Amino acid sequence: MKELDLYKNLIKRYLFYLLIFSCVFGLMNLIFNHSPLFSLLHSISYYLYGYTVALVTLNYYLFNLSISSGISRNGLYRVKLYSLSTITFFINIFIFSINLFSYILNNKQTDSIYMNLYFGFFNNNIINFISMFIIGFITIFFIMILFNTLGTFLSLFNVLGKIITFFVIYAMIHIGLISFSIYYFVFGFKNINLQPTFDLITGLNTSTAGGGNTGNPISIAITLILFTCLLLFINYKLTKKFQIRK
Amino acid sequence: MDKLEIKNLNRNFKFGKQKVLKNINVSFLSNKIYGLFGENGAGKSTLMSIIADYNFPTSGEVLLDGENVHDNDNALSKIYYMNQNNMYPKNEKVAKTFKFVQSMYEGYDVNLQNKLVKEFQLNTKSRFNKLSTGYKSIMKIIIALCVPCEFIMLDEPTLGLDARNRDIFYRELIESYTDHPRTFVISTHIIEEIDKLVSDVVMINNGKIILNDSADNIRSKAYSINGPADLVDEYVHGLDIIGKESLGQYETGHIMGRLPEKEIPSGVEVNKMELQKLIVNLMDRSEGD
Numbered sequence: 001m002k003e004l005d006l007y008k009n010l011i012k013r014y015l016f017y018l019l020i021f022s023c024v025f026g027l028m029n030l031i032f033n034h035s036p037l038f039s040l041l042h043s044i045s046y047y048l049y050g051y052t053v054a055l056v057t058l059n060y061y062l063f064n065l066s067i068s069s070g071i072s073r074n075g076l077y078r079v080k081l082y083s084l085s086t087i088t089f090f091i092n093i094f095i096f097s098i099n100l101f102s103y104i105l106n107n108k109q110t111d112s113i114y115m116n117l118y119f120g121f122f123n124n125n126i127i128n129f130i131s132m133f134i135i136g137f138i139t140i141f142f143i144m145i146l147f148n149t150l151g152t153f154l155s156l157f158n159v160l161g162k163i164i165t166f167f168v169i170y171a172m173i174h175i176g177l178i179s180f181s182i183y184y185f186v187f188g189f190k191n192i193n194l195q196p197t198f199d200l201i202t203g204l205n206t207s208t209a210g211g212g213n214t215g216n217p218i219s220i221a222i223t224l225i226l227f228t229c230l231l232l233f234i235n236y237k238l239t240k241k242f243q244i245r246k
Numbered sequence: 247m248d249k250l251e252i253k254n255l256n257r258n259f260k261f262g263k264q265k266v267l268k269n270i271n272v273s274f275l276s277n278k279i280y281g282l283f284g285e286n287g288a289g290k291s292t293l294m295s296i297i298a299d300y301n302f303p304t305s306g307e308v309l310l311d312g313e314n315v316h317d318n319d320n321a322l323s324k325i326y327y328m329n330q331n332n333m334y335p336k337n338e339k340v341a342k343t344f345k346f347v348q349s350m351y352e353g354y355d356v357n358l359q360n361k362l363v364k365e366f367q368l369n370t371k372s373r374f375n376k377l378s379t380g381y382k383s384i385m386k387i388i389i390a391l392c393v394p395c396e397f398i399m400l401d402e403p404t405l406g407l408d409a410r411n412r413d414i415f416y417r418e419l420i421e422s423y424t425d426h427p428r429t430f431v432i433s434t435h436i437i438e439e440i441d442k443l444v445s446d447v448v449m450i451n452n453g454k455i456i457l458n459d460s461a462d463n464i465r466s467k468a469y470s471i472n473g474p475a476d477l478v479d480e481y482v483h484g485l486d487i488i489g490k491e492s493l494g495q496y497e498t499g500h501i502m503g504r505l506p507e508k509e510i511p512s513g514v515e516v517n518k519m520e521l522q523k524l525i526v527n528l529m530d531r532s533e534g535d
Binding site: 001061067068069240 | 298300302317319322324325326333335346347349351395
């Protein structure tokens, strides 16, 4: 019961913050930039997405609330999953609705990544939209879990530990990208061809000529689900760890 | 009958170099008020945080009615730990935090909360981080007294409280305990103010339990003997002397245990020792060991 109460409390908070953020950001854009409606809605959706990601990274706050209410770490993990799923659902509904209205009312002009890469894989438009909604949910949930896991990991350290860990992660990503680029552009992938692997995990068939929007959304869905499962496991293990007193 | 048992508990910090708790074995029985005493850094807060599963033991276990409390929702819902850190949103108004805790605990005593808010004159419209240290403690005290938990641990509850508010706290604690008996474990340095409240005393020094007995039992066997130094020395010879104080030719010897059968020399006075004095002497003796 406590888990449900904490979940309700958390969702109310998140939605309240998100509503305030959207209103303030939307109004500011409208007043200062005089943005057209669809452009405004698109920018709100992106910033809302970013703001939510930042919000779900704050793990220690949730840990404090749960442990002081006598909720175990297993319970905390369940609360995190329920709330992340719910937030994902609301964000996805918002983004999906904007894309749908954009598609219908704005002559199919939309900057949705799905629309540009995967829309049209199925012959029926309704199925395409259903697929877009599902893939949207899976993608947003993956990003939420990714950042929540990062936040959970960082909450195990004190301020100095957090800064060091953050820079180590940042450096590792950049070193990885630089190494990959050097290998790719300088040595030219003579021995290893990563293209089929890339095609398999993204569902995009870049080797064939075409408009580029015939990617298979099922492949990317499977890839994201597998990564999400891995992150869920890591998140569970990190949630069970001792949280350092701040 | 609920019983909180701590078995063979050890807690090390700094990769095992610093041993904060060393083989702790203690039980907290239901419907009692325990005083948990010890110097700063003795391990009291660490012990409490392990009981409430905030912190993990290096080895050993905490059992509530035979069940390990670690990751146990049922057991943890019976334990409330009021600690020195702020666990609630610091930018939130006190009233909102009360509402949150109320939503989390079925059976939370709202009437008592309202009564305490009036008595302590707590402004519930203030945000937590705008409150003074004393009022922060008051907010936490109110929550701790109103939650329907069977084991309530209060870590330095009177931190920053003035004499008037400390008095209200002690009075309300007794009243609340009389209305709904449950176990309180109170850790404080102001021993003289709660020595009449506690039914049992647990004392930690250097991570070890050096005293664990009922307050009455302790009081019945702790004496201060004062008088001329030579007479006091002769009288306490062979007894368990836990401390000595000298002032010129006069001396006070603090002993634990039964008084000798022999007659008290004239000029020598025997008094029951105050709990605070006993604790200080035990700490000093422990330091000397």
